[in-house]
Amino acid sequence: MPRKLDLRGGTPVWSAYRPPSVPVDRLTRDVKTDVLIVGMGISGAMMAETLTRDGHSVICIDRRGPLKGSTAATTALVLFEIDQPLTKLSKMIGNSAAREAWRRSRLALVNLRGRIGELGIHCQCVATPSLYLAGEQLGASDLRHEAKARRQAGIAASFMTHNELRSEFAIDRAAAILSHDNLALDPRKLTSGLLLQTLKRKARFYAPAEATTIEDTRLGVTVSTRHGPAIAAKHLVLTTGYELVDVVPAIDHRVISTWAIATDPQPNKIWPQAAMIWEASDPYLYLRATSDGRVVCGGEDEDFTDDERRDALTPEKTERLEKKLARIFPRLDTAARFTWSGSFGATGTGLPIIGSVPGHPRVHAVMGYGGNGITFSQIASEIVSASIAGAQDADADLFAFKI
Template sequence: MPRKLDLRTGQPVWSAYRAPAVPTDGLTRDVKADVLVVGMGISGAMMAEALTADGHRVICIDRRGPLKGSTAATTALVAFEIDQPLSTLSKMIGRASAQQAWRRSRLAVSNLAGRIAELGINCGLSRAPSLYLSGTILGPSELRDEAKARRLAGIAATYLTPAPLAETFGIDREGAILSHGNIALDPRKLTAGLLLKSLQRKARFYAPVEATVIEDSAEAVVVATRDGPTITARHVVLATGYELVEIVPAAAHRIISTWAIATCPQPRKLWPDAAFIWEASEPYLYMRTTIDGRVICGGEDEDFVDEARRDELIADKSTRIAEKLGLVFPHLDTRPDFAWTGSFGTTTTGLPYIGAIPRHPRIHAVMGYGGNGVTFSQIASEIVPASINGLEDTDARLFAFNR
């Protein structure tokens, strides 16, 4: 039923930091729940926590197990900046919708930080200013326009000319947008924390369990599994990352491969304020630091999904990413301590698909997260539970399948 993918290869840096274990059971008999969540990565975990907080009886399944999919491949720089710049997105979907999508994305990062604090999840959350550097897609004058477009949408943005950029951050570039409000964290620790919170509220976790057939009626959804038992629920949420289930329309959804490295810890060599940095370039480059002073740098994205070819490129891509990092910060030790690759789904506009699948009102899906996986997972965990509770989220139409 799912189009299976090997979601990541290599050794993500997160393996250097221990995440809490999440216990699961084997599925040995037919079971029932209010909501079945398929997928136990970051999206599924956020969904389970939100739904159990609302009092729903929740079952989660995963064909691998908790935290085993692409969650560990993310670099977890949780930014509100959508893959498409606001000035570009405005031309694609209209200014009002583009502004609202950006505002909602910004709100989601703020909501997530509050949620982590409220639940007391220790996931190494850190805050830093963000720099969006001029590059091959947006040069200095376009970047100025982008900063203005953000301010008109009510999102603070400061355009930096070369002198203050060099003085404050030690970066030699023609221009950059300085913004605030983004966070970085450890994605495995966050996912485990959310799942454990759901478990305290009596969620049931079964893994490894693979869903094979999904059949929905006016009253319920019945999901058959590879080993025999069925799961019956009032609603099903498909949080399967980039492995789309057949029932989900794959329209306007492409799969991209990406690569990343992490250096050795070098806290004394980091740039001022350990700002989050990415370039307005194609292929793009982004960098953040970890709590113990490593630099995570990634990008070099390519539009293909052949896992063997993707994995063979780890060595070449790591070298290239390390070289690019060295051009921005010549004093850093850019040799990779960790190197890995992963695949993710993306859409033309950079906006994800979140909501009920057309003609299947009880089956909800989340997909096409692009570079904003954690941010969009937060938005999905606000929109889908509202819909299951019979309420309408003000921004649901922006992300709907039939938008």
């Protein structure tokens, strides 16, 4: 089973906005279900809502409890724009596959926005433009080429020159790509809203409940928990973030530590359209505004897993983020009211890995999210639910395990 780490440290900005509470029970006896989901963050919540809507009985367990993992640490820039630019991804996996990955990511946001509206979840979900700024990885000419590649794939993208960027957004960078209809939202309120919908359909939630062993056959899966009771299911879905269980094979997957800050509300100083902003650098800076005018800014990523080391770096990283934010928007009050750190999984391509674990057809894993965790969680709920229903999602092979 996974090594236990604190997935986040500090106080995320979302603590200022209380989500609806999600009731859980204690697991005191052996139980059965159609689908067992391990993990009750955003990925598990999306999966549970989809599967109960399809008529499956569902049990969710989490060794911490709902919303207590890395979901609370996200800055929730819900972008269809994958971390790996389309032009670079095309060189990695081929032009056709790269285009399809970007198109599916774009479609996922359309589906997610419709899902939130249909379910009536109040999570401050707002369609928001984004600016992808020139940086050390992609300069102005590279961004022009990237914008063209996106348009050829059927994805709207506008190239902005230095003068246009300064005139429309007061940002002094060489160039940018302007995109529309990304989503800004409160991730904890979205997660709790999905889980509460799932409870209405008679799902069962148990926490704290830690999975310890997994035994699967061609007929089903049995998961034992730390304190004794076992859960028998027809299918198991692992939505544990980067905390990989033993049944999942080693893949191109690494753990990233990241840091974020949030300011006091300053709605009168927010830039035009409250556009989400991220840059073509490694590591890249990313920022957004909340519904009440706070500025959320994150970045300074590093490749390591030690949570104590990660949290010890928070004061230094906070100062750097404040300075970087001030360079983009000198008029802002960049003093951090909230500071936090988090850990997340990433893959070399920037794409998630979704699907049945090789050799274990009834065990489904969702992993490797990078900066598009919420977007990819939507895709995962669509792919895995189709597989459990005995169907095949059109893009299942694109995101499947490759070993």
